[in-house]
Amino acid sequence: MDKSWFQKSRDVGWLKSKYFNDDTKRIYLKKGDVLLRPNSHNDRLYLICKGVLKGFIEDEHGEPFEIFNSTNDMFVGVYSFFSSEHMSYSTVVAAEDTVLGYIDRSQAVVSSPDFAQHFLPVVVNEIYLRQLLAGQMSLERQAAMKKLAETEKMSTLGQLAAGIAHELNNAIGVVHRNTELLAHSLREYFELKEPNLFSFFTGSLEKGQRHSSSFIRERRKEIEQKYKLPARVAKQLAKANVEDEQINQLLKSGMHEFKPIQFLIDTGVSLHDMNVASTQAAHVVKSVRELGNTQKITLVETDINETIREALSLTKNMLVGIKLNIVAEVEGTLLANPGDLVQVWLNLLKNACESLNHAKTPQPEIEIKTWLENNVYKVQIADNGPGIDKELLPRIFQPNVTTKVDGLSFGLGLGLSILKKIVESYQGEVAVTSKPGRTSFIVQLPKKV
Known part of the structure; x- marks a missing residue:
């Protein structure tokens, strides 16, 4: 043959x-x-x-x-x-x-006898292609079934989350309304009882505590030395962010006990933080309820630094004992949903605090820096903690990735995955670098989206 x-x-x-x-x-x-x-x-x-x-x-x-x-x-x-x-x-x-x-x-x-032989490879190739087709269809069917199962699971989870969100929304609404009612009532009361000090309450109610603990310590030393006041009184004035001109006026008026001022400011700051917390909680609940909703969210001119300050208000308790350095090189706005940005900074700050506290880092420190470069806002949140494991670092933004040490979850899984999606929804980027003693996240957001 x-x-x-x-x-x-x-x-x-x-x-x-x-x-x-x-x-x-x-x-x-x-x-x-x-x-x-x-x-x-x-x-x-x-x-x-x-x-x-x-x-x-x-x-x-x-x-x-x-x-x-x-x-x-x-x-x-x-x-x-x-x-x-x-x-x-x-x-x-x-x-x-x-x-x-x-x-x-x-x-x-x-x-003819030769015909079958000549076309045998053609038939073999057809059989081969049919086997490939059968395998492909089997794989696609398995993938479709898996996707269907995931879809059904997410649908059930979404329904459950929507139900929980509805109940939470009612509770948050009560907290928010009562906070506003309490603030309004106290505003009227303090204006009547403390007319000369009323501005301290309204200022802290509107702006909250805007300075870091390191700034307050330095300001306390300055007031203590300049006005020869006791450390306790100097700390009250520093924490209240009372300017030198106001201190001179208060001292000239014969005031030497500043507890009323501190009380007014603490009350205003607390109400401010309650309002910020309830507003952010309402945003998170709304996000859960809108899972799968394709309607475009309304964007407004949003001050980046203000959203950072709101995130700091929400993490105030976690930041106790941590030195906070804030360098705002730019003041500006961009079109965004303010709650989205607060959620981004809140996630990064929470991760940094948990890492520092769990590692018992000596002289723990968090640095927040904002600047504008090539029409892109950049926000860096860095800490001097133990760093992220080098094997985990490349997968840090993937869903279901988390770090756990002695049963403690640092929240570096779903939280960062959601964070990345939020940033990318504004055509932005987020990057991380980490080594022992320095972990830095940089979020980039275009000024005009």
Whole structure:
């Protein structure tokens, strides 16, 4: 037997010249024309001379599922031509204007002894492609079932979350309304009882505590030395952020006990923080309720530094004992949902605080820096903690990634995944670098989105 037949049969040009050189056996299809239908009789073997044919079968929902895409010098109808039933199993459609050559079983050449040998590789290739198709369909079915299961799970979780969010929203609404009512009532009371000191309450109510603990310590020393006041009194004035001119006026008026001022300021700051906390909680609850909602969220001009200050108000208790350095090199706004940005800074600050506190870092410190570069706002939040494990670092923004030490979760999993999505929703970026003694997150947000 001439073994060269196998190599020849793999050469489409050779098969084409030997079996498909009859110009009378040509079919011309326009785009969209159907060549074969399922269960239709077919005793022809087609060769694509020019064009594209696509094959489809129906899935369990009756929708077309593409099973092949054949182009120039490829065979079509192999299964039905060589099978005993000569029945097509798919719908074959011209994807563009197509020219076909063909042979049919009535031709004498088909009955020749060499024909089967010459086309054996074609049949083998068809079997191979069908096996690939079966494997692909099996994998796609498994993937679809897995996706369906995840979708059903998320749907159930979403319904549960929406129910919880509804109940929380009612409670948060009560807290928010009562905070505003209490602030209004105290405003009227202090204005009546302490008219000369009333501005200390209103200022702290509107702005909260805007200075870090390190600033307050330095200011206390300055007041203590300049006015020869006891350390306790100097601390009250520093914490109250009383300016030198106000201190001189208070001392001239004969006031030497500043507890009333401290009380007014503490009350104002507490109410301010309660209002910020309830507003942010309402934002988070609203985000949960809107899971899957494709409606565009209304954006407003948002002061980046103000959202950072609000996040600091919410983490005030966690920041006790941690030196805070704030460097705001830029004052500016961008179109955003303020609650989104507060959520970003809150997540990063919480992670930094937990890392520092758990590691019992000596002289713990967090640095917050904002600046504008190439029309992009940049916010850096860095700490001097133990750092993030180098094996975890590349996956830090992936869902379900977390670090746990002695059962303590640092929240570096879903929280950072959500954070990244929030930042990217504003066409921004977030990056992290970490080594022992220095972990830094830099968030970049375009000034104009």
